[in-house]
Amino acid sequence: MRPPERILIIGLSNAGDAVLMSPVIARLHRAYPKAEMTLAVGERAEPLFVGDPRIGRVVIMEEFQGLLGRLRLVGLVWRLRPTLLVDLRQTLLPVIWKPWRLWRYVWPVPAASHMRDRHVLRLRAQGSGLRALAEPIDGPPIWISPEASASIAQLLKRIPLKADRRIVVLCPGARSHIKRWAAERFAALADRLITDAQVEVVLTGSPEEAPIVREVMEAMSQRAHSLAGRTSLTQLAALMQRADAVVTNDSASLHLACAVGTPVVAIFGPTDPRKYGPTGLRDRVIRRRLFCSPCEQALFRFSRVCMRCVSVDEESEAARQILQKSSKFEVRSSKPDTPAPHR
Template sequence: MIGPSNIGDAILVSGVIAAVRTRYPEGHLTLVVGERAAALFAEDPRIQTLVNADRFRSPLARVTLAFALWRYQPQVLVDLRHTLYPLLLKPLQAWRYLRQPPRDVVHMRERHRWKLHAQVPGIADDGAASCPLWFSERDVAHVEALWRRWQLHRAPRIALIAPGARSHIKRWTAEGFAWVADRLITEADTLVVFSGEPDEEPVVEEIAALMRGRAHSLVGLVTIRQLGVVMQRVQLVITNDSGALHLASAVGAPTVAVFGPTDAGKYGPTAPSSRTIRRRLFCAPCERALCRFNHECMRFITPEDVYDAAKELLQTRDMRHET
């Protein structure tokens, strides 16, 4: 299987992996993904061979990988990146890999599922509709140790805030996150925990410096998989369009997703309890790498918008637990 490089995209294809494994329970599954995505699937018992595609970036290295896969002679090939590998590995069926989903298949999770059925006819739908992830016993034990160290089991509610994103234009304002975090602490009786990748520590520190209250930070303390275990335990996740958003959807965590330049129809939350906050401007979603204006699609989202959505999800959760 040829998969994506980014963590968020990798999470979206985890349902495809589950569907392939269900269809071929005794098969040897080889997954080719980028280094960041590989961290999500390390030691996953569903995958027998994990290949880091980032090690094959040069033209010569790509040829080496192509012939290695050719010698492997896979009986089933799933290519979710539209590479040239099907021309070498499945030349008589290469036309299947050129097909694109119709326009009414919008969300990327559904588009990946459509490609799976186009490339591997007859495969069952079970498993592809969701994004099942695998967590090791070590992942769970690590999170349990953090819970004990911080005594998080005593908190009536826990909200996880993931303020980062790979692109800075997808990040909501530090002032907005700080305001929402303080309101959750003081008015919603909710403990706040921040998360992020190691290089996002300055983002979290900026928000913490603007807050009146205190919050915990998981930056540098958990892996991407362990963050998924954390999300299974919290009552709310607030995030931008990022890998954290798709991770929250995969584990079914109640989610408030803040969207600006990217299309929520393609990448929005899919958890049963979720809210998408965005401003409908003439330029958004532009899906550009650089903003042509002044980042209004994010700056015009108010803290009240995000907090009201968060409070609604928390109240809904409380009512369900009372009944």
């Protein structure tokens, strides 16, 4: 089969989902660096790919909503005439474009597999015959510009951080409130890490999550630093690269940290870590196995019992283990104030 010259990727809408699909872009670019690649993603995901040298053009999926929008999308496909159409949204475009290849787009994917792996499996099925797509990639699947790395370095200098201390990034936000660990527990965790592990704590979040970060900092007794609303997605990824550990809810921040290879302590409640959780050897997932979990439907949406059952002690111990393995510095163990709930 001839290498594709023009590739169209129908991607996903949210930032976290876009990070999970980034290995698809990395594999395609590594296999076919000369191919002209067009990516269609949601407005929230677009900033992650603007300026990415692997991608020739980024279009926003919201522009193709409604009947007229769908007709414009069909027109875009007709003008691009892609040699390879990668559809990660499972739309009807493959039926319209080349219906005789439809079997590639309905290939079954294991239900319990990780979302990142699902996207790669779909790529391999839809690009059937392109053997180069089967090879694993090296390095982060997302692109971080030198400018983003430099701006984060300057931002951290202005805070300033103590040069001899490690950095732990806390991400208390999430788009859905039912996936958020309590702000006061993030505050208690941050205080304990600063006191026991002698680290610099940096809190991050989107502009919409800035009030949550502010609530965490107001509940703290120790001094931390906030970059909430002050970083782009690529700058946040650059910050994650510089961190020694990240503690986060199930959110885009989790997937960014995993993409750049920084050890993660991930707090899970209603969602399934088998599909969305970290997979690194040093990563930790803290959750409660209740009769209803993972519900993915927020059965206890008002009480968030699965999130309330996760203790500060568990999070602190998981972070302490990561820091001990990643550094020569001593980490003092803190005696738990209260016993952790049974799993």
